[in-house]
Amino acid sequence: MIRHGQLIGIGAEAIAEYKRIHADVWPGVLAKISACNIRNYSIFLKEPENLLFAYFEYVGTDFAADMAKMAADPETKRWWTVCQPMQRPLESRTEGEWWAEMEEVFHHD
Template sequence: MIRKGFVMKVYEDQHEEYEKRHDEIWPDLVEELHKHGARNYSIFLDKETSQLFGYVEIEDEELWKKMSSTEINQKWWSYMAPVMETNRDDSPVAKDLKPVFHMA
């Protein structure tokens, strides 16, 4: 199992909408995430900075990378683009974080 942490940013006036969209996450997307080895996926919001911290456990880096090209993921990115910082392809602007401590 590989632990991944990353940060993204939601627009300041879109905190509630971001949370609402995740409360109503599409079952097809969750199924695809599982197929691509994702488990124990969480996203946290710092309301003061609008920064999001994501954490996910994956089985395999190569399998995880393939998730981004799935049709359902591309659709989700387009759906989320109005509420958060994104790249030209609608993917979230995300920065991977280096793990420095873990206690089991």
């Protein structure tokens, strides 16, 4: 299992809508997340900085292939077209990232 932390901004005007849609995520999107070996997925909001922190655990054996499978899914693509206009990627993110990946520096079970 590999733990992932990611960070992205969100427009202040979009917070209520972002919370609303994530309170009722489409079943096909949730199924694809699970099918792509992602478990224990959470998104946290930090105001007033308006940052979203995502955490998930990857339990598969080929992260790149599973992420490609997710990105090719029509329902997931449609979900992302709803979510992405609300998000504000960090300027410091690595090229090709939408959510900025974070380094885990401590963990305790």
